[in-house]
Amino acid sequence: MNKIALITGATGFIGGVLARSLLKNGWSVALVLRDGSDTSLIQDVLTESTMHLYDGLGETLVEIMTRVKPDVVFHLASLVLVEHETADIPSLISSNIIFGTQLLDAMVKARVGNIVLASTLWQFSGKDERQAVNLYAATKQSFEVIVDYYHDAFGISAISLILADTYGVGDKRPKLINFLIRSLGSPTELSMSPGDQIVDISHVQDVANSFELAALKLYESSEAVRLSRAVCGTRLTVKQLVAAVEKNGKGKINAVFGGRPYRTREILCPAKLPELEPDWKKVDLDEGIQELIKASLQADL
Amino acid sequence: MNKIALITGATGFIGGVLARSLLKNGWSVALVLRDGSDTSLIQDVLTESTMHLYDGLGETLVEIMTRVKPDVVFHLASLVLVEHETADIPSLISSNIIFGTQLLDAMVKARVGNIVLASTLWQFSGKDERQAVNLYAATKQSFEVIVDYYHDAFGISAISLILADTYGVGDKRPKLINFLIRSLGSPTELSMSPGDQIVDISHVQDVANSFELAALKLYESSEAVRLSRAVCGTRLTVKQLVAAVEKNGKGKINAVFGGRPYRTREILCPAKLPELEPDWKKVDLDEGIQELIKASLQADL
Numbered sequence: 027m028n029k030i031a032l033i034t035g036a037t038g039f040i041g042g043v044l045a046r047s048l049l050k051n052g053w054s055v056a057l058v059l060r061d062g063s064d065t066s067l068i069q070d071v072l073t074e075s076t077m078h079l080y081d082g083l084g085e086t087l088v089e090i091m092t093r094v095k096p097d098v099v100f101h102l103a104s105l106v107l108v109e110h111e112t113a114d115i116p117s118l119i120s121s122n123i124i125f126g127t128q129l130l131d132a133m134v135k136a137r138v139g140n141i142v143l144a145s146t147l148w149q150f151s152g153k154d155e156r157q158a159v160n161l162y163a164a165t166k167q168s169f170e171v172i173v174d175y176y177h178d179a180f181g182i183s184a185i186s187l188i189l190a191d192t193y194g195v196g197d198k199r200p201k202l203i204n205f206l207i208r209s210l211g212s213p214t215e216l217s218m219s220p221g222d223q224i225v226d227i228s229h230v231q232d233v234a235n236s237f238e239l240a241a242l243k244l245y246e247s248s249e250a251v252r253l254s255r256a257v258c259g260t261r262l263t264v265k266q267l268v269a270a271v272e273k274n275g276k277g278k279i280n281a282v283f284g285g286r287p288y289r290t291r292e293i294l295c296p297a298k299l300p301e302l303e304p305d306w307k308k309v310d311l312d313e314g315i316q317e318l319i320k321a322s323l324q325a326d327l
Numbered sequence: 328m329n330k331i332a333l334i335t336g337a338t339g340f341i342g343g344v345l346a347r348s349l350l351k352n353g354w355s356v357a358l359v360l361r362d363g364s365d366t367s368l369i370q371d372v373l374t375e376s377t378m379h380l381y382d383g384l385g386e387t388l389v390e391i392m393t394r395v396k397p398d399v400v401f402h403l404a405s406l407v408l409v410e411h412e413t414a415d416i417p418s419l420i421s422s423n424i425i426f427g428t429q430l431l432d433a434m435v436k437a438r439v440g441n442i443v444l445a446s447t448l449w450q451f452s453g454k455d456e457r458q459a460v461n462l463y464a465a466t467k468q469s470f471e472v473i474v475d476y477y478h479d480a481f482g483i484s485a486i487s488l489i490l491a492d493t494y495g496v497g498d499k500r501p502k503l504i505n506f507l508i509r510s511l512g513s514p515t516e517l518s519m520s521p522g523d524q525i526v527d528i529s530h531v532q533d534v535a536n537s538f539e540l541a542a543l544k545l546y547e548s549s550e551a552v553r554l555s556r557a558v559c560g561t562r563l564t565v566k567q568l569v570a571a572v573e574k575n576g577k578g579k580i581n582a583v584f585g586g587r588p589y590r591t592r593e594i595l596c597p598a599k600l601p602e603l604e605p606d607w608k609k610v611d612l613d614e615g616i617q618e619l620i621k622a623s624l625q626a627d628l
Contacts, residue, residue, distance in 0.1 A: 127420060132413075167472050175462065178459075179461075
């Protein structure tokens with residue numbers, strides 16, 4: 027029997043890669059999508075999965091959960107805002123707390139026991155302290171308290187995977203690594219921060235594998251589990267990342283370090299948090315960069 | 328110059344007593360009320376305070392906060408649900424997280440620095456661990472993470488006052504102590520839990536005084552403050568509370584202990600948490616009970 031996954035946030039970059047990866051590994055996949063979600067990037071996934079529309083009502087999630095009866099829920103849906111305006115507060119909390127709480131509630135009602143959820147390293151600024159970088163991260167951290175409650179009161183098994191920076195082919199998010207690759211060989215100045223901050227960057231396939239690994243841990247456990255575990259990739263400074271792209275791209279980037287200041291509450295040295303599986307072989311950053319460059323050249327043809 | 332208080336939740340029992348108490352002690356009081364709030368119990372307060380309507384928009388709170396410019400915000404508004412249904416989740420999170428976040432955001436925008444907020448002992452079941460008794464308590468605990476963020480990122484000074492059980496004349500909430508007083512001398516059986524759980528019960532005036540005391544601490548501090556402090560009253564078992572009402576009322580209560588089970592996740596021994604001011608003289612429980620009995624007799628006339 028195939029294991030059944032229910033995924034939220036599959037229209038996002040990581041969610042889409044995760045859905046494909048689970049399908050390839052023999053899982054049956056059900057997607058929970060908001061009405062009006064842009065599914066253009068996951069047309070291939072939709073042909074192999076079932077699709078379930080969330081209309082904002084918890085009762086709808088109870089119905090979906092009861093119908094799908096997943097072995098594991100993968101909760102990646104989130105509203106990410108680096109900075110917020112006053113008017114963003116309700117939608118930020120609705121996306122990052124209300125929806126997740128309704129999901130947990132539906133799991134209890136449908137007797138579904140396992141959930142893997144995406145957290146962010148932005149919840150852990152200040153070495154290993156739980157300091158949120160921005161309101162987005164604070165809402166994510168705030169939701170962890172609700173997860174603790176559902177674990178404690180109803181025996182829900184949950185692993186929060188703390189994601190740092192991620193990359194991979196097909197990523198449409200405005201990520202530094204993609205700007206760097208597009209700037210290879212260009213004379214245009216790329217105005218950057220001072221560049222001494224350390225980033226922790228993971229290939230998206232490693233992230234997807236981490237989600238599946240966490241899910242299997244929950245699936246195989248005879249007891250209720252509650253863990254927060256980091257997905258760690260390559261740690262290097264932004265200056266070193268620029269050098270790595272130049273080396274692999276055999277070209278120069280006209281980077282102006284210090285051309286703009288660090289972000290407010292920028293994490294200069296990310297906390298080192300416990301990993302799910304420390305000695306696991308991951309995609310080498312040089313290989314990952316070459317893969318990105320190759321894809322970028324093909325896109326230009 | 329009078330100090331200026333902005334109060335949310337003044338239509339509730341504790342909020343109303345706090346508003347009266349602050350007015351008596353010379354504060355100027357501004358109330359933030361939801362459109363359609365029942366103000367029948369605070370008509371006396373309304374004549375001496377300014378009233379500001381919250382329509383759900385953060386922008387409205389920014390305007391109110393800028394106009395009132397309070398020295399201290401007293402945030403007592405909350406949706407309390409002992410048990411929740413699926414359909415309650417959005418309003419629970421909206422009342423207990425979104426509104427509070429908008430309030431903090433408005434404080435930042437209006438450069439208002441101090442807030443005292445009501446927490447609940449229900450966030451601290453399991454000795455001193457942060458285990459929520461129910462989803463209501465989990466949402467309150469979840470909001471504390473947002474408060475931590477606003478303290479850390481914007482220097483907001485905040486004291487969370489952890490309230491246990493409270494009582495006082497005029498309380499319309501369905502509280503055990505009022506049921507007991509109404510049952511004095513009645514032959515009707517009062518079906519109760521086994522009654523060995525410990526409660527921690529405070530007179531509402533002590534609670535109001537704690538809020539003012541916390542506010543003054545914030546007002547007088549030269550540094551940003553972030554504290555969680557318990558408001559402790561008399562600790563006794565429910566059986567002892569029944570005996571205390573019988574003693575002070577000089578009558579019997581036909582209590583059937585064990586006639587109903589303990590509540591789900593009932594706290595049998597509340598955590599002892601650090602107090603704001605440990606050696607403070609408080610209303611004696613016997614005197615408080617006599618006051619309640621007297622008021623109950625007058626109401627019957």
